[in-house]
Amino acid sequence: MTERTRFDLPQDRIPSAWQNLLPVMAGAGIQLLPPLHPGTKQPVTPDLFAPLFPEQLILQEVSTDEWIDIPGEVIDVYGLWRPSPLHRATRLERALDTPAHIYFKYEGVSPAGSHKPNTAVAQAFYNKKAGARRLATETGAGQWGSSLAMACSFFDLDCLVFMVKASYEQKPYRRIFIETFGAEVRPSPTSTTQAGKKILEENPDSTGSLGIAISEAIEVAATNDDTNYSIGSCLNHVLLHQTVVGLEAKEQMEMAGEVPDVVVGCVGGGSNYGGLAYPFMADRLRGDRPNMRFLATEPAACPTLTRGRFAYDFGDTGQMTPLLPMYTLGHDFVPAPVHAGGLRYHGDSPSLSLLVREGHMEARAYSQNEVFDAAVQFAKAQGIVPAPESAHAIRGAIDEAVAARDAGESRVILIGLSGHGHFDMQAYDDYLNARLPEVEFDPAQEEAALARLPEVPIG
Amino acid sequence: MTERTRFDLPQDRIPSAWQNLLPVMAGAGIQLLPPLHPGTKQPVTPDLFAPLFPEQLILQEVSTDEWIDIPGEVIDVYGLWRPSPLHRATRLERALDTPAHIYFKYEGVSPAGSHKPNTAVAQAFYNKKAGARRLATETGAGQWGSSLAMACSFFDLDCLVFMVKASYEQKPYRRIFIETFGAEVRPSPTSTTQAGKKILEENPDSTGSLGIAISEAIEVAATNDDTNYSIGSCLNHVLLHQTVVGLEAKEQMEMAGEVPDVVVGCVGGGSNYGGLAYPFMADRLRGDRPNMRFLATEPAACPTLTRGRFAYDFGDTGQMTPLLPMYTLGHDFVPAPVHAGGLRYHGDSPSLSLLVREGHMEARAYSQNEVFDAAVQFAKAQGIVPAPESAHAIRGAIDEAVAARDAGESRVILIGLSGHGHFDMQAYDDYLNARLPEVEFDPAQEEAALARLPEVPIG
Numbered sequence: 001m002t003e004r005t006r007f008d009l010p011q012d013r014i015p016s017a018w019q020n021l022l023p024v025m026a027g028a029g030i031q032l033l034p035p036l037h038p039g040t041k042q043p044v045t046p047d048l049f050a051p052l053f054p055e056q057l058i059l060q061e062v063s064t065d066e067w068i069d070i071p072g073e074v075i076d077v078y079g080l081w082r083p084s085p086l087h088r089a090t091r092l093e094r095a096l097d098t099p100a101h102i103y104f105k106y107e108g109v110s111p112a113g114s115h116k117p118n119t120a121v122a123q124a125f126y127n128k129k130a131g132a133r134r135l136a137t138e139t140g141a142g143q144w145g146s147s148l149a150m151a152c153s154f155f156d157l158d159c160l161v162f163m164v165k166a167s168y169e170q171k172p173y174r175r176i177f178i179e180t181f182g183a184e185v186r187p188s189p190t191s192t193t194q195a196g197k198k199i200l201e202e203n204p205d206s207t208g209s210l211g212i213a214i215s216e217a218i219e220v221a222a223t224n225d226d227t228n229y230s231i232g233s234c235l236n237h238v239l240l241h242q243t244v245v246g247l248e249a250k251e252q253m254e255m256a257g258e259v260p261d262v263v264v265g266c267v268g269g270g271s272n273y274g275g276l277a278y279p280f281m282a283d284r285l286r287g288d289r290p291n292m293r294f295l296a297t298e299p300a301a302c303p304t305l306t307r308g309r310f311a312y313d314f315g316d317t318g319q320m321t322p323l324l325p326m327y328t329l330g331h332d333f334v335p336a337p338v339h340a341g342g343l344r345y346h347g348d349s350p351s352l353s354l355l356v357r358e359g360h361m362e363a364r365a366y367s368q369n370e371v372f373d374a375a376v377q378f379a380k381a382q383g384i385v386p387a388p389e390s391a392h393a394i395r396g397a398i399d400e401a402v403a404a405r406d407a408g409e410s411r412v413i414l415i416g417l418s419g420h421g422h423f424d425m426q427a428y429d430d431y432l433n434a435r436l437p438e439v440e441f442d443p444a445q446e447e448a449a450l451a452r453l454p455e456v457p458i459g
Numbered sequence: 460m461t462e463r464t465r466f467d468l469p470q471d472r473i474p475s476a477w478q479n480l481l482p483v484m485a486g487a488g489i490q491l492l493p494p495l496h497p498g499t500k501q502p503v504t505p506d507l508f509a510p511l512f513p514e515q516l517i518l519q520e521v522s523t524d525e526w527i528d529i530p531g532e533v534i535d536v537y538g539l540w541r542p543s544p545l546h547r548a549t550r551l552e553r554a555l556d557t558p559a560h561i562y563f564k565y566e567g568v569s570p571a572g573s574h575k576p577n578t579a580v581a582q583a584f585y586n587k588k589a590g591a592r593r594l595a596t597e598t599g600a601g602q603w604g605s606s607l608a609m610a611c612s613f614f615d616l617d618c619l620v621f622m623v624k625a626s627y628e629q630k631p632y633r634r635i636f637i638e639t640f641g642a643e644v645r646p647s648p649t650s651t652t653q654a655g656k657k658i659l660e661e662n663p664d665s666t667g668s669l670g671i672a673i674s675e676a677i678e679v680a681a682t683n684d685d686t687n688y689s690i691g692s693c694l695n696h697v698l699l700h701q702t703v704v705g706l707e708a709k710e711q712m713e714m715a716g717e718v719p720d721v722v723v724g725c726v727g728g729g730s731n732y733g734g735l736a737y738p739f740m741a742d743r744l745r746g747d748r749p750n751m752r753f754l755a756t757e758p759a760a761c762p763t764l765t766r767g768r769f770a771y772d773f774g775d776t777g778q779m780t781p782l783l784p785m786y787t788l789g790h791d792f793v794p795a796p797v798h799a800g801g802l803r804y805h806g807d808s809p810s811l812s813l814l815v816r817e818g819h820m821e822a823r824a825y826s827q828n829e830v831f832d833a834a835v836q837f838a839k840a841q842g843i844v845p846a847p848e849s850a851h852a853i854r855g856a857i858d859e860a861v862a863a864r865d866a867g868e869s870r871v872i873l874i875g876l877s878g879h880g881h882f883d884m885q886a887y888d889d890y891l892n893a894r895l896p897e898v899e900f901d902p903a904q905e906e907a908a909l910a911r912l913p914e915v916p917i918g
Binding site: 002004076113149179381425 | 465469470471473502520531538540546568576613635636640835839843844881885888
């Protein structure tokens with residue numbers, strides 16, 4: 001009698017391999033440009049990464065194999081929350097009075113509350129195996145720091161998190177959550193690194209940025225033999241680990257007997273959306289699903305894919321990382337302090353950037369008020385209070401569902417719901433009390449930042 | 460290769476009926492005493508409850524049927540998160556080096572983060588069907604207010620929550636979470652009710668208590684035709700709705716091929732632990748599992764089951780409720796402000812009190828520091844940061860597992876993990892920084908409160 005709205009996989013159907021989209025892209029004639037050395041501007045060799053990452057992760061970063069086995073130890077930990085559920089949002093469909101079918105893959109069931117542990121666990125495992133004693137990383141909104149702290153406690157590694165000072169002060173619950181797992185949290189910029197000191201000399205009151213925190217974490221890893229660096233998005237191996245999300249979702253959509261017409265996700269560095277979308281994208285690139293659409297959503301305050309330039313740029317403010325070929329707003333662009341802290345990054349994953357550039361992915365930017373309109377509508381219908389980041393995807397999906405209704409046509413929409421908003425309630429308070437600004441983007445700042453891009457030609 | 464640690468049921472295995480333990484208790488010669496009218500001290504008739512509750516819930520409160528069908532509309536909503544997962548905590552077992560097998564039934568996957576929606580959804584459904592326009596309730600820690608607000612948004616009911624002022628001020632995230640679902644939250648005591656005014660006249664700076672908030676909510680329901688009252692624990696129909704937890708857990712333990720030797724939960728009003736334990740307790744009372752043990756855990760600051768008196772007492776400070784036969788510390792006992800706000804209640808469910816009194820259930824009280832020791836050990840092993848309330852059950856389970864290790868014997872332990880601690884991070888901060896007091900209970904206060912119990916003989 002009752003309707004089926006959940007399509008759950010048993011624990012033994014956790015994927016046994018990650019799917020690497022790069023060889024599939026290459027097969028479709030889409031070739032990723034190499035990262036360039038920040039000094040010489042020549043293509044980097046894998047050994048440049050050796051002080052930062054264990055060999056297995058460097059090999060994954062440049063692998064041309066489509067399938068990479070997931071170690072049993074990682075699958076065991078995934079079993080703490082994976083496979084994650086796929087829901088059909090029938091209550092939201094009825095609220096929208098739409099003929100569209102709306103599905104969402106929910107990563108908020110992980111203990112850290114988002115998709116981030118999918119790669120944190122893998123990275124901690126490979127680092128432990130390679131003999132690292134400690135991992136250093138950055139965190140903005142705190143999702144990534146929480147996830148790496150948890151993964152390090154699982155594999156008995158120390159963990160050092162440079163948390164953007166603005167977040168450290170505004171989101172004490174996230175900081176405490178990270179500390180509960182035994183990690184050390186420092187408000188960045190700190191005086192414990194050269195990169196941090198330099199910023200503090202220029203501006204003692206700096207509240208930090210993700211770009212600065214990255215510089216600090218990399219410096220600690222580069223200058224301490226027992227410490228490696230760990231990154232939460234953007235790089236190939238991170239997106240690779242996240243494909244467990246999309247691989248499960250494909251199986252679950254089959255259980256539901258449907259094929260998505262459009263796959264929607266939010267993009268900060270690209271690992272959440274890449275993780276969901278790439279297993280489906282592989283079908284499109286091979287010609288099996290040529291009409292499947294992909295919609296990347298982002299904040300109007302940080303419109304990397306919709307307004308940025310496709311260029312070589314640094315991943316961090318301190319210009320320590322290799323140059324990556326990606327959409328960027330400029331490595332020293334500082335987005336307005338919107339609540340979706342996980343989406344406040346000037347660049348994007350090179351592979352995802354390329355898919356947008358080549359027309360395989362659409363992108364849309366949304367302002368905070370329209371994003372929280374969608375978030376509250378979703379919560380009232382489905383119960384889940386989404387993270388501000390994830391709410392961008394919900395906004396995109398609702399727009400798709402309304403368009404289907406207006407066109408009088410069916411449409412199957414798959415949302416990547418990357419996490420819950422339990423640590424973001426201040427954002428909801430600001431929205432409910434009409435304290436969110438309508439304009440969040442300064443084109444002049446973008447123009448100035450783009451003028452400071454490194455001068456490197458791009459194909 | 461990888462170990463199985465999750466025992467998940469598909470959506471179509473959500474129980475189709477709740478299990479009422481009262482007839483099973485009666486069959487075993489354990490007869491619940493009736494509630495008494497607060498004025499006449501005579502047994503109440505069901506019509507006394509008519510201004511507060513819809514008929515279906517009153518009938519459930521006094522039902523002698525063992526099985527009560529769950530409406531399809533309620534099962535549909537349960538499907539948003541039920542069946543909830545049962546995990547085997549193998550990582551915790553290894554950390555404890557114990558031969559015990561530790562399982563936990565996890566209710567933190569509900570959108571509100573605890574077991575509370577199991578009854579909130581049922582209560583909202585029956586109230587809507589009976590024509591109510593609004594529900595009024597109280598909330599202490601905020602778990603119950605969150606759940607009822609969500610349930611009311613699902614069934615298009617208005618919701619008014621009297622939130623204990625101390626919590627309102629200390630836990631703004633919970634208040635915002637409730638408001639996100641469109642509910643109205645008032646810090647209790649308020650000047651909007653006679654009960655609240657009386658308290659404020661005596662003490663304008665009162666930070667409230669659960670007992671006061673109950674009085675306010677009942678008054679609003681009793682004096683407004685379109686408003687009913689909704690309660691989150693203690694009464695028979697609330698424990699009844701929660702038995703979905705234990706019914707699922709029984710099936711899941713069968714999937715795991717094990718039978719619990721001991722079932723552990725935390726008790727505030729009793730609905731969480733009753734919900735898990737009663738379907739197992741039915742087997743014990745029938746003689747099928749005479750040696751299965753039941754361990755109720757509670758805070759040393761509010762040791763109702765371990766230090767209280769079995770007596771008739773009011774459910775609220777304002778002496779508006781019927782007298783219930785239960786373990787109580789006295790209706791005006793004010794527990795120390797421990798972080799497990801959901802366990803700070805002077806009384807307990809009458810049925811659960813009786814099971815303790817008759818020796819079918821053990822009870823243990825724990826201080827905050829030993830509770831948070833257990834919580835952090837659990838988080839580091841299993842990833843989940845538990846609610847302070849739920850951490851009492853973890854403490855009890857770890858003690859059982861260590862006892863099994865010390866005795867060199869196997870033991871199967873089932874924990875009711877009622878919720879996550881995402882809204883309780885201040886508590887973890889206090890613990891991690893050694894700010895929790897060791898002594899939390901004042902025997903003199905208890906003695907004085909017990910001296911003010913109504914003078915009614917009890918069998």
